Amino acid sequence: MKTKYDVIIAGGGTSGVSCAYIAAKSGLSVLLIEKNSxxxxxxTSSLVIPAMKTSENAIxxxxxxELYKNLSxxxxxxxxxxxxxxxxxxxxxxxxLDKMMLDxxxxxxxxxxxxxxxxxxxxxxxxxxxxxxxxxxTCYYQELLSPIETRYLIDATGDAKICQKLNCEFLNxxxxxxxxxxxxxxxxxxxxxxxxxxxxLDKDRDVTTACxxxxxxxxxxAYTWDNSKWALKPVFERAIADNIITNExxxxxxxxxxxxxxxxxxxxxxxxxxxxxxMEGRARVLRLSLFCRNYLKGFENAYISSIADSIGVRVSNRxxxxxxxxxxxLLTSKTFSNPVVVSNYPVxxxxxxxxxxTLQKVYKxxxxxxxxxxxxxxxxxxxxxxxxxxxxxxxxxxxxxxxxFSMGEGLAKYLANK
Ligand SMILES: Cc1cc2nc3c(=O)[nH]c(=O)nc-3n(C[C@H](O)[C@H](O)[C@H](O)COP(=O)(O)OP(=O)(O)OC[C@H]3O[C@@H](n4cnc5c(N)ncnc54)[C@H](O)[C@@H]3O)c2cc1C
Numbered sequence: 015m016k017t018k019y020d021v022i023i024a025g026g027g028t029s030g031v032s033c034a035y036i037a038a039k040s041g042l043s044v045l046l047i048e049k050n051s052x053x054x055x056x057x058t059s060s061l062v063i064p065a066m067k068t069s070e071n072a073i074x075x076x077x078x079x080e081l082y083k084n085l086s087x088x089x090x091x092x093x094x095x096x097x098x099x100x101x102x103x104x105x106x107x108x109x110x111l112d113k114m115m116l117d118x119x120x121x122x123x124x125x126x127x128x129x130x131x132x133x134x135x136x137x138x139x140x141x142x143x144x145x146x147x148x149x150x151x152t153c154y155y156q157e158l159l160s161p162i163e164t165r166y167l168i169d170a171t172g173d174a175k176i177c178q179k180l181n182c183e184f185l186n187x188x189x190x191x192x193x194x195x196x197x198x199x200x201x202x203x204x205x206x207x208x209x210x211x212x213x214x215l216d217k218d219r220d221v222t223t224a225c226x227x228x229x230x231x232x233x234x235x236a237y238t239w240d241n242s243k244w245a246l247k248p249v250f251e252r253a254i255a256d257n258i259i260t261n262e263x264x265x266x267x268x269x270x271x272x273x274x275x276x277x278x279x280x281x282x283x284x285x286x287x288x289x290x291x292x293m294e295g296r297a298r299v300l301r302l303s304l305f306c307r308n309y310l311k312g313f314e315n316a317y318i319s320s321i322a323d324s325i326g327v328r329v330s331n332r333x334x335x336x337x338x339x340x341x342x343x344l345l346t347s348k349t350f351s352n353p354v355v356v357s358n359y360p361v362x363x364x365x366x367x368x369x370x371x372t373l374q375k376v377y378k379x380x381x382x383x384x385x386x387x388x389x390x391x392x393x394x395x396x397x398x399x400x401x402x403x404x405x406x407x408x409x410x411x412x413x414x415x416x417x418x419f420s421m422g423e424g425l426a427k428y429l430a431n432k
Contacts, residue, residue, distance in 0.1 A: 027055015
């Protein structure tokens with residue numbers, strides 16, 4: 015570890031790893047500080063897969079392509095039948111990211127967080143780092159007793175924890191929330207049998223798809239209690255009547271095969287309300303797994319193989335930046351001189367109430383400007399990921415994994431060229 019870096023990034027999640035990798039590849043010295051014992055953030059700790067498909071004309075895709083390449087080499091990524099390369103294996107993503115950081119000489123410290131920040135006016139000067147497990151690590155991280163200087167500080171914590179520490183201004187309002195989810199994976203599934211049964215049952219092929227890749231069947235489907243025409247609705251209704259699951263357990267159910275483990279399926283469920291805990295989440299996971307075993311073909315011998323370490327958070331804090339990006343900017347495809355993201359992903363707002371979730375299609379590509387990553391009131395403080403400077407609705411489109419990768423990479427390239 016050094017005593018001075020070009021870039022210090024708090025948070026080695028989706029946007030943080032992209033920024034760290036590209037910044038280091040572009041010649042900057044980078045320190046990446048992660049509170050978990052592995053990188054990847056939502057992808058690895060909340061089991062969020064796959065990265066959603068985005069526009070043909072997406073910019074800042076070098077990191078995505080490199081991750082895909084590294085994962086493919088260890089059987090940890092597939093290209094799905096719709097051409098989406100974002101089907102990653104969460105466990106193998108941890109390993110691929112370790113290698114990518116080592117390859118580019120990013121200094122990574124795990125189980126750690128920024129405890130204090132030295133500033134002078136609007137300039138960040140240095141940070142103090144704490145390890146979560148101080149007793150065991152003080153010898154290992156002797157250097158951490160002194161402040162570490164940085165030219166740029168980047169908040170990639172998902173919840174803008176660094177900006178909170180600095181008492182920055184926030185844009186979020188209490189009522190602007192979306193449910194969270196505690197995702198899980200089941201294994202021991204006969205995916206071929208399940209997908210032929212489902213494809214036969216479900217004529218709405220928009221959401222239900224299956225294909226063979228390297229001799230194995232991969233599939234996906236989605237259901238929300240807002241959608242009256244979905245084929246699995248009667249199956250859910252039967253399970254509710256049989257007291258296997260509750261009405262709320264059936265509020266959202268989406269599944270994707272997992273790259274590299276062809277007998278496994280990852281669930282974007284259960285969806286939780288803000289006051290529901292991990293315990294309630296895990297109880298829901300158990301009920302949903304019993305539902306799968308008893309009501310879905312191909313799941314007879316299936317079992318829970320993984321429950322996410324962290325609840326997946328769709329929206330939390332949004333920091334006020336030099337530019338506040340709005341839903342009008344997005345829907346009118348406003349252009350900017352320094353875009354960091356180009357996408358056409360829909361505005362995806364989950365609601366806890368029945369018939370209230372919306373998925374608004376976007377017909378033209380939109381751009382996110384660099385200025386939405388520059389924290390208001392500071393010269394060298396930036397924010398990336400789901401907590402950037404946007405209004406509630408545009409965040410609901412911009413938070414997907416490829417856009418978080420893209421903003422991390424766009425910022426890294428900007429800093430390298432300054
Ligand atoms: C339930 C759910 C389903 C989703 N489904 C999809 C999907 O199918 N496809 C898709 O493309 N997108 C999906 N998304 C969106 C996407 O996964 C996230 O918006 C995106 O990954 C967020 O990236 P991030 O960099 O902001 O945060 P994260 O990836 O969460 O990274 C934040 C990192 O910061 C670390 N951290 C936090 N605090 C500190 C601290 N104080 N010090 C150091 N480190 C810290 C965390 O441990 C974490 O590693 C989904 C999101 C959710 C919640």
